[in-house]
Amino acid sequence: MFDISNELSTKKLLEESRSFYFSNKLDHFSIARNTWHSPFDFSVSEYSTLGGISSYYFFKSLNLLIWIKKYYFYIKYTWNILIKNRWYYPENLAKIEKNERENENNIDLDTDYGSYKVMLKTGDKNLSKISNHNDVNPQKKISILQSITKKLFPNSKVNKLFNLGCGLGYETKALSEVYNCNVSGIDLSVEGIEFAKKYNSNSKTTYINKVVDKNFLLSDKFNICYAIEFYPFSRSNDLDFQIEIIEAIFNNLKKNGLIIIYQLDWIKEKSVTENIKKITDYLNIDSKVISNFHPKVYNLIPSLQVTNIIISILSKVFKKTFGKTIIYLIKKW
Numbered sequence: 001m002f003d004i005s006n007e008l009s010t011k012k013l014l015e016e017s018r019s020f021y022f023s024n025k026l027d028h029f030s031i032a033r034n035t036w037h038s039p040f041d042f043s044v045s046e047y048s049t050l051g052g053i054s055s056y057y058f059f060k061s062l063n064l065l066i067w068i069k070k071y072y073f074y075i076k077y078t079w080n081i082l083i084k085n086r087w088y089y090p091e092n093l094a095k096i097e098k099n100e101r102e103n104e105n106n107i108d109l110d111t112d113y114g115s116y117k118v119m120l121k122t123g124d125k126n127l128s129k130i131s132n133h134n135d136v137n138p139q140k141k142i143s144i145l146q147s148i149t150k151k152l153f154p155n156s157k158v159n160k161l162f163n164l165g166c167g168l169g170y171e172t173k174a175l176s177e178v179y180n181c182n183v184s185g186i187d188l189s190v191e192g193i194e195f196a197k198k199y200n201s202n203s204k205t206t207y208i209n210k211v212v213d214k215n216f217l218l219s220d221k222f223n224i225c226y227a228i229e230f231y232p233f234s235r236s237n238d239l240d241f242q243i244e245i246i247e248a249i250f251n252n253l254k255k256n257g258l259i260i261i262y263q264l265d266w267i268k269e270k271s272v273t274e275n276i277k278k279i280t281d282y283l284n285i286d287s288k289v290i291s292n293f294h295p296k297v298y299n300l301i302p303s304l305q306v307t308n309i310i311i312s313i314l315s316k317v318f319k320k321t322f323g324k325t326i327i328y329l330i331k332k333w
């Protein structure tokens with residue numbers, strides 16, 4: 001180790017640093033290759049001369065690379081979630097769900113999964129803040145969606161539905177009552193599905209705990225898939241990701257099957273809405289988008305045009321979006 005506080009002549013300092021560098025070169029290689037330590041382990045005082053400094057940075061970079069290689073998975077995971085903010089990717093969301101489920105101490109009611117946990121334990125809608133995460137009274141909304149769908153697609157037969165991102169199952173149960181047919185509710189939340197099975201079941205509902213990703217495949221074929229406030233569509237504008245998910249959903253639909261996406265407008269700029277044209281062109285499917293929709297306004301005046309005008313005016317006056325979007329994706333084959 002050099003003691004730079006000693007008043008050494010420049011020449012002596014260089015000589016010492018050179019001999020230090022060569023005598024320690026092998027040691028550093030073996031340290032870098034064989035043992036783990038943080039890339040910031042070397043002390044600067046050891047390398048405070050010209051040769052020393054370059055060797056310091058060389059080994060530090062080497063160490064950094066080894067460290068990155070070793071922790072690549074965690075770095076990628078953090079990058080995806082924190083930097084790129086891709087928490088909505090199925091594999092990331094599944095990890096978030098697992099963490100929340102296994103964490104009994106700091107329950108975070110701002111996440112779906114913290115809220116589902118409290119609902120499962122207490123059934124208390126206020127305490128769990130469940131209304132921030134699920135529509136717990138979706139019957140009216142579902143009947144309106146059904147009547148609009150019937151008007152737009154009068155010839156489509158419906159005897160089997162599935163409901164992606166069903167959460168606690170309120171929506172799945174409502175779908176089974178309104179359509180009077182079998183409905184499968186699917187969600188990656190273990191506790192959400194447990195709640196749905198216990199408290200939102202009837203003879204027509206089935207609940208499946210599953211992560212919906214590009215390999216999503218059910219054992220049956222269905223007429224309609226409902227995806228209401230389903231994150232891959234509502235919180236992302238990642239075109240490739242959405243195409244993968246939509247292709248996977250279509251693999252579970254019969255000929256002329258429908259995907260019905262329903263979500264708030266306020267996150268429109270970061271949602272599937274902006275990709276619909278590209279998706280329909282790429283997948284060679286048909287689509288129909290209804291924006292500036294609101295079930296309460298439509299309930300009073302059952303006209304899509306009038307609802308659109310009222311919601312547009314309200315949004316302009318209050319400089320805030322009130323509307324919802326309904327998107328139909330139609331499988332042609």
Ligand SMILES: C[S@@+](CC[C@H](N)C(=O)[O-])C[C@H]1O[C@@H](n2cnc3c(N)ncnc32)[C@H](O)[C@@H]1O
Nearest residue numbers: 090133134135165167187188211212228229231
């Ligand atoms: C905001 S909640 C909406 C729940 C319900 N659709 C509603 O509107 O009341 C979104 C739900 O979608 C589920 N979800 C999101 N992405 C998913 C995925 N890739 N696979 C399975 N479930 C997913 C979440 O676990 C969560 O329960």
